[in-house]
Amino acid sequence: AAETIFEALQDGGVTAGRLAAYPEKVESSWIKEELWPVRNFHQAFDHGLAAGMVQAGVGLVTGGRGWGVLDRVGTKPGHERMIPLDTPEGARLRRPEPVKADGQLTFDRLADVYHSGTAHDEDQPVHLLVADTDICIYHCAVEYANPCQRFCPAAVYEMVPEPDSPTGQRLQINASNCVHCKTCDIMDPYGIITWVPPEGGGGPNYGKM
Template sequence: GQPRANFEPGSILRAKVVVLAEGVHGSLTKQAGQLLGLFEGKNPQSYLTGVKEVWEIPEGRLRDGEIIHTFGWPQPSEEYGGGFIYNMGGNMAAVGYAAGLNSPNPTNDPHYKFQQFKTHPLVKKIFQGGKMLHYGAKTIPEGGYYSMPRLFADGLLLIGDSAGFLNSQRLKGIHMAIKSGMMAAETIFEALKKDDFSAGVLKGMQDRFESSWAKNELYKVRNFHAGFDGGLFAGMMNAGLQMITGGRGFIDRKETKPDHAHMMPLKEYVARHGEENTRRTLKFDNNYLFDKLTDVYHSATKHEEDQPSHLVIADFDICNNQCAEEYGNPCQYFCPAQVYEMVDDEDCPGKKKLQLTPSNCVHCKTCDIADPYQIINWVTPEGGGGPNYTNC
């Protein structure tokens, strides 16, 4: 394409210190981590994709402030995930499901599992007869203490989800994000007084964290998520043991591998686990159970249609040939916004090719994380694009 009449090149902003607070799997955090070795000696971060709808429900279905967390179903026992229901005040409620991206299933589909979750009698009793208002999806950094990057470099600090400040056992991170921001502010204040923004001074961020209640809280659940690598039952036993061993569990520290490395080739997965978890049997009525496109509409996501794709594929030949044969193109399943579709290739009758619809994207980063070949790079789109979340 060509720059339009109103094109402006990006500006270079110079600062004595930059604080990366760009959320889960941030674009700058990813690059800084690779260039500066922030992830060296750490376990790979592990993620869930959380898919959520906000509903208006009939009066009396939930008590004010009521929270329901579930674990497991509809995922099989070898996968990690669970559902949640939050009363948001009055007749507003959120329902969602978070599915682990370290699934061996190449057809792992967090959105589909969420819709399955809504068929459970407990969930239907609350939401059937209501009205779905909003939709959203986001990844969650679940790796824990051993997956946190180094929090500093020359002129750089990391806070919040960018640094993995999340209690994976409680699925809670807002208090951690606030604390990390406070520690960053104290560290920067010290650097300003010394007029020194080198790693030697900004290391104070790491020191403050290691001596804080935030570190203590995360250390007590340091092996919680990794314990489920062996499946639900081993993970539950490990979680129970952690409570009496100060977070150690069976092994301390448990080594892990990147989420995408857990994915099995499709034929191998079916041979080991059967076809049941690769089938799609739900019927979407778009009244209670919604297909991806209908849900995306309720996210109010918006991008300029003619801008360059912010989803950069390094090699489409891998997608159309090698990945199709080996994994069955998992991107068409794990994306909760139907950005990736396999369509008929007009130039090669009988074959499929990958087609992108970047304007559907809800900016969850699932594709960048879960792609088995690691050839999808999520880059920032044109300013102002993306979902417009309301109460989500």
């Protein structure tokens, strides 16, 4: 992508025509060679662990084909798999009990953020863009119990008390904790969270773990 943009800038500017070379570069690069055989791996587990193991195994010996014959297997985006609490299936769900970390073999999320070497300038603009926080307060809290508080591995999202709010709470974004996994961008049930690169290249330093 960077090569294509650089070449487009050298040719006079970034236009759709000049950027059209990007798919061609991917198709002829090691990226295609490496990722094509595993193109259906995720979809293999849509029907459970047992079916996924079988399908993934067959895919390994058939060049990545789904069930050995399908070139591409369809799937749903992650956020569409969220189950609303007001459905029969959602009514049976129970919020998992917090796991108590022992500090030796298991750690809480903030300890893991520290171990990842994550660092951002505290005064930089927030790089996690929430299009409408009212949705978090009025809709998501009722329909999904704000799952961002649980699927984020770095405790970036918190619903905190807010006396001036009609619901008594507001969304707090601890952007400096972000480990850039983009789970929120993928799994938010309303698709209103957008992850963008932070200023100064901040983020985790996994090499020090």
